[in-house]
Amino acid sequence: MELTNRQKQAMTTKRKLLYTAYELIREQGYPALTIRRLCEKSGVSTGAFYHHYSSKEDLIAQGFASYDVVLTEFLESYEEPDPVKAIRHIVLSLNQYIYDNGAQFAKELYISQLSIKDSYITRKDRSYYLAVLNYVEQAMDQGLFHSTMNAGGITDFLLRVGRGTILDWCLHDYAYDLMEQSARDLDFLLDNLTAGRG
Template sequence: METMNSRQKQSIETELKIVRTALSLMRKKGYENVGIREICDAAGISTGAFYHHFKSKEDMLNIGFGTYDEYLAEVLETYENPDPLEFLRFVLLNQTEYVMKQTGSLTSELYRALLSSNDKYAIDTFRLYYRTVRKAIELCLKEGKFHASFTADYLTEFLIRVVRGDIIDWCLHEYSYNLMEYVGKDLNVIFAGLCCKTE
């Protein structure tokens, strides 16, 4: 796998710093009440630097999904449960929890930005979240925990789509229920259907 040079790493770190700063401001003041100049001032960068990385505020929010991949990389360093099914459940619920805590009422804005952007980072199959879910599914199939009726590629897309659908439903209901609880229940139903029964 190709490694990033120091300039590429610095560019990603700057992008994530801008996104984290913007999300922090938006959680306090609301999406519409935070402008690019305010984001730049809080992040300690020029507006020129902002536009070097992003075309617009909406484009910046699309990259906001990348903050989870950064967080997931740190989480995976200390995760120890060897059971692939529990690992899969953990990753899907971990992403759900991150959305609830980090974006909360901004989640609908994130998805609106995603829909209006040409670069849809959230559905990039090369991002760490996708690769981690796929790895867990491959292990479940290899160890006979899931029926081999479906491919790892299909199950990866399916499970991520289910969780994404739950998150969007949560937005439509104006964040009025416990998202973690509902995603957990949905995963229980799905896993019960996918899992091989042992005598």
């Protein structure tokens, strides 16, 4: 189904606000982010902001949703015959998205997810979860994973490891390379799941 011009405009406005917020957070920190400053810098009216978001916390909380939009677009043309490699790529791509938007963004994104009742980050209907689950099921069907857990359990475990590395990075005041550590943690887990493969 093709989007209407109005829907496309709404998506453009939301992305503009979100990415301008990321920029302001990187430059000045989250406490300095105000809706007025955000609207001025992005060229979006305050009314348009409140049409899409209820608060700046709501805007930041939707950071993972914006990643899912990008992931969905990417997966439309992604071809990887090895489901284990596909899982690695997708899980690391989220951590790369967090890293690329800066340490302050990661911190505020996690704070926002902890402070709202329906945390988007753990939803099982989001594109990120469903993509990893799909490849986990493929890996299990092909006999590549050796585990007593079912596909949902393995997917939950993989995503906990990914989130845990980001949180640990924040707790250690960003003192190490997030992507190097994320790859090491994920590779350790995948190596154990595929032990005896081939």
